[in-house]
Amino acid sequence: MLDPDRGLSLTIARVVQRLQGSSLHSQLERQARVSLHKPEIKLESLKEDIKDFLKTSGWEKKLQNAVYSELNVFPLPCHPAAPPEHIKEPLAYMRKAQGSWEKRILKSLNSMCTELNIPLAQKRPANEQKELLNKWNEMGTDEPDLSLFRPVYAPKDFLEVLMNLRNPNYENGEQPSFRNHLGLIQVPLKVKDIPELKEDFSELGLNIGQLGIDDSAQVPPEFFENEHVRVGQKVLAEQDSAAAQQYVRQGCPTALRADLWALILNVSNQPEDILYYEQLKSNVIQHNLLVDSLIYKDVKLTASNDDYYFVFEDYLYQVLLCFSRDTSVLEHFSYSSATPPKSYIQGKLGMEEYAVYYPPNGVIPFHGFSMYVAPLCFLYHEPSKLYQIFREMYVRFFFRLHSISSHPSGIVSLCLLFETLLQTHLPQLFYHLREIGAQPLRISFKWMVRAFSGYLATDQLLLLWDRILGYNSLEILAVLAAAVFAFRAVNLMEVTSLAAAEAVLADLSTLKVMPLLQIFLFATVT
């Protein structure tokens, strides 16, 4: 086991390495240099004075936020001698499964490419470039022929893969019994039980004010809401990421949410960020990627038909097309179990010098991918900021929802957590649904993969995502899924088929997320 000191110094070393050479670093240096002109900086106490200056001018806070962000995103090193793939994913069988899954996806993409005789990437002719630039703000009105394209995979395909995951070191026995797991996921990962969840999510407790509960019309705002808003404004004034993350556990006031999320994700939309986005945009203009068509198709199939998000169709293209070309996203693969697919320049198959990641950001979109972006459009109407927020959300959270890993926030753990919660606390319901061929996970899987986007009303979804950010974990998705089943348990006990169960759970748009979570965690007699 790693002793804490060594672990700490490793962490410090890594954070220093990540921040060195970043624009924040050069800004700090510049600020320090500028401060030399100030009268309060004296030569004899130079180091101390500069430190004080950076503190009072708010720059130390920015550094703090950046460090905090790094700590949140990157996992703690397990051991100095651990090879890089262990940071991606410690369990060998999971790595193998992810590898096979990736091969399948890539095969599917390549065969579509061959079938349709479309290259994976191609430079656009000049007139097409000009046309696209003109239509940049209204790509939704374009109607390319997408009928031949199909999504590379849909969530249910992924579920099939997860169902077949097995730990070769673990003897499960032939017969599933009540000692074993009755659900679809058959791998022995550790998941939390309700007492542990209650502790983790203690701020959602019954005696603590919540937005989504204590701001309803019947509750006078003096009880909780006004004070909570006041505290939120203070947090924003202080520009403290860690404080913001703690604060949003009780929900964000709608007017403060955009700024609070940006603070937590450490997104500040500096000029260089805007430039970077513009650079990505020009990449989109110059080259046409096959995944672009997949993105178009996905948006047209999902967000364009959504009551809440259809308005933002054009923003989705502007974000996702740029996202595909953003090579900085490749960084997240160092802590993701996934590996970006490689492709080869035409005619140079197998030659490593001619290998490129495809798409440039290494992420192949699947059916429903655009729904990760859609809710953010309610908060940010400036494309480059919207883009950065989405990218941060992806590399912190969303990537775990479609890759095979043992991480507690990974989709496999979420599925197991969901099934375990249901089996433990609603055993009758679970057994009944299983008997009629309606394994609960078959219904809830799509909710979790999409982080409930497109299933909940937007204001409720945003309250849910507040907590994802606040707790830096996706486990709440599994808890909510179980809470939804608990809520509709009476109706579900009456159904006799999978289709009927799906029907009972088809419409979640009227659900109020926070009361459901609170009741399930804190007010259910077990």
Place this chain on the structure above:
Amino acid sequence: MAGKVKWVTDIEKSVLINNFEKRGWIQVAENEDWNFYWMSVQTIRNVFSVETGYRLSDDQIVNHFPNHYELTRKDLMVKNIKRYRKELEKEGSPLAEKDENGKYIYLDFVPVTFMLPADYNLFVEEFRKNPSSTWIMKPCGKAQGKGIFLINKLSQIKKWSRDSKTSSFVSQSSKEAYVISLYINNPLLIGGKKFDLRLYVLVSTYRPLRCYMYKLGFCRFCTVKYTPSTSELDNMFVHLTNVAIQKHGDDYNHIHGGKWTVSNLRLYLESTRGKEVTNKLFDEIHWIIVQSLKAVAPVMNNDKHCFECYGYDIIIDDKLKPWLIEVNASPSLTSSTANDRILKYNLINDTLNIAVPNGEIPDSKWNKSPPKEVLGNYEVLYDEEMAQSDGTDRDLRGRPGQSTGVKGSRARDSGKPVLTTWK
């Protein structure tokens, strides 16, 4: 009162008929004894016309006021509002206060409008002050976006007048009258798209004014990206948000119909612009609706057999100022999507619950004060009687569902509480 309500309608819409049938009301023909007639605007004209009209008895109610056109015809609405403003100015009311440019601070909610042909010269004068402005020509008596076009050059009107084969403006019959309004070319865009707001307002009586606002209004989005560029002036899909027009655009979607709920709008605005300005916007919207009703109240025939459900069309500009575009007496009861059908069905349901209390045979003499429980998705927008008796302002605040909160004062831009104005 054992009998069932007998109903007639000349509008064959399922959202209406289903509502009548679910109450167990009995359908009869127009020439029979009826209690409730949901009529089209043509029919109400006949009922109350001098030649063909007849007296309604105490147990009969209809869904239009006899001279609703004072509000619902574009030219008359503007005329009445202008008259109302002048009256307030004459009595020295603080509501009629003007700013340094001579614009009304609180009552400037209708875009500059002129009647054509009557005010042609006045229009030309105004046009010349801002020669780069765009104007929208609307026929007074039509709906659903029919006959509307945009102009940005004087020659375009002259062209139109030439096309309609008249040599001069003087001899236009009122049927062919047009209004020309300053086109709001800086509308608030969401997702780059232009939209307008459709809000339903039920008026049960004009004197005293009692009106209700339906909580579930919606935004109608144009399917094509908004551009103020002059080359797109002729593209009605860009500029007009009427669903009747948008439905024929290539991108019209039958699932959501290009419609957003008002609560989505509120969430979006609060998230991107802040709570105060959003509340202010919604307060202003309620304000302009009430002011428009007050403007026509004196000239309305407050026939006690009547109630009316209006469709208000409002556009918000990019400074978050709402503008009243027009009021419809017969808002469309056609449903373009499933959600739409549900909304309109509930709208009629709640309207009937207020207009025909308890679903019993109506008595036009009743005091038109429904209990709160029957309001459904309606909220009291303004109740003149209450306002006068309490001495407090009973207007609806912008926060739906919040029944608490300060009602007494209404601090406006000048910071002055205008308690007295609501009487």
